Amino acid sequence: MSQAGVxxxxxxxxxxxxxxxMEPLRGGKLVNMLPEGARRAMKDxxxxxxxxxxxxxxxxxxxxxxxVLSGMNSVDMVRENCRIASEAEAGQMTEADFATLxxxxxxxxxxxxVPCTGCRYCMPCPQGVDIPGIFRCYNAMYMESKSQxxxxxxxxxxxxxxxxxxxxxxxxxxxxxxxxxxxxIREKLKxxxxxxxxxxxxxxLAAARKFMFR
Numbered sequence: 366m367s368q369a370g371v372x373x374x375x376x377x378x379x380x381x382x383x384x385x386x387m388e389p390l391r392g393g394k395l396v397n398m399l400p401e402g403a404r405r406a407m408k409d410x411x412x413x414x415x416x417x418x419x420x421x422x423x424x425x426x427x428x429x430x431x432x433v434l435s436g437m438n439s440v441d442m443v444r445e446n447c448r449i450a451s452e453a454e455a456g457q458m459t460e461a462d463f464a465t466l467x468x469x470x471x472x473x474x475x476x477x478x479v480p481c482t483g484c485r486y487c488m489p490c491p492q493g494v495d496i497p498g499i500f501r502c503y504n505a506m507y508m509e510s511k512s513q514x515x516x517x518x519x520x521x522x523x524x525x526x527x528x529x530x531x532x533x534x535x536x537x538x539x540x541x542x543x544x545x546x547x548x549x550i551r552e553k554l555k556x557x558x559x560x561x562x563x564x565x566x567x568x569x570l571a572a573a574r575k576f577m578f579r
Contacts, residue, residue, distance in 0.1 A: 371427075378429035385432045389489045392483045393436070398508050402472035410465045417442075418449055425453035425465060432567050476508045477559075480546050487550060489539035495529035496540055496550060498522045503557035517563045523570050524579060531558035 368540050390396055396416045407419055414422065422432050433450070437443050439470050463546075481500035492494055506514025522529050531554040540550045562570065 372574070374427065374429045381556050383431040384429055384574065385434060386424055386430055387423055387434050389435050390417055390483060394482065395420050397467075398504065399478045400472045400508055403469040403476075406465050406468040406472065410461065412462070412465075415445070418447065419466065419469070421446065421449045422453045422503060426455055426456035426458045430455075446534065476504075478503050478507055479548060479557070481548060482546065484545060486545060490534075490540060491537060492533040492535055493527060493529055494533050494554065495522050495525075495533060496554065498517050498529065499531055499554060499557050499561070502561055506560060515561055515566065519570075523562075524573060527562045528574075530562075542568075553566075 366544060399416055400456075404416065406416065421433060421435065424433050429494065435446050437446060476518055479500045481497055481504070483497045483501060485497055487496045499518070502514045502518035503521065504514070505517055534551060534554055536551055541548070542551060
């Protein structure tokens with residue numbers, strides 16, 4: 366399965382098919398894990414929009430979009446999303462706005478290692494590999510810091526009772542058949558494991574697991 370993108374959006378609209386947008390902010394990553402350069406570009410634009418507002422307005426700017434399903438977990442988020450939905454209209458964004466978004470995209474691509482949204486369509490892995498968890502930590506190494514990424518990996522993947530390491534992958538490819546981002550998951554898992562678990566970490570983790578789960 367692959368995403369149809371803008372071409373698919375327009376094709377659906379031409380046929381009168383309503384289009385519902387899922388994960389408009391990539392599971393919060395376009396808000397919480399933006400590189401500093403991307404945030405600076407948004408701020409320097411003078412618009413005064415939050416990262417969430419930039420993302421939602423870009424979608425609402427396209428007349429073919431019918432509904433945007435945005436996850437919210439606070440009253441403030443509900444209010445912000447309602448305000449944006451009531452204010453935004455197709456065709457409102459300017460050339461300067463799109464130029465800002467091009468800078469934002471470039472800054473994200475410079476930092477992000479895997480375009481995983483954490484949708485979990487690849488799960489469950491038959492071998493127990495925590496695919497989205499590993500990719501989240503791998504990206505955090507480069508979008509936050511190496512220590513932060515590895516610390517998150519320790520807490521959420523490496524020291525769980527049931528092992529969930531990338532090395533458990535047997536290359537069956539089941540995950541890749543369900544990935545909407547068309548990520549070469551098997552290849553990227555090897556890269557992520559190498560970055561997250563250099564030799565000293567492997568030794569330390571093996572000792573910690575032996576002590577914790579003996």
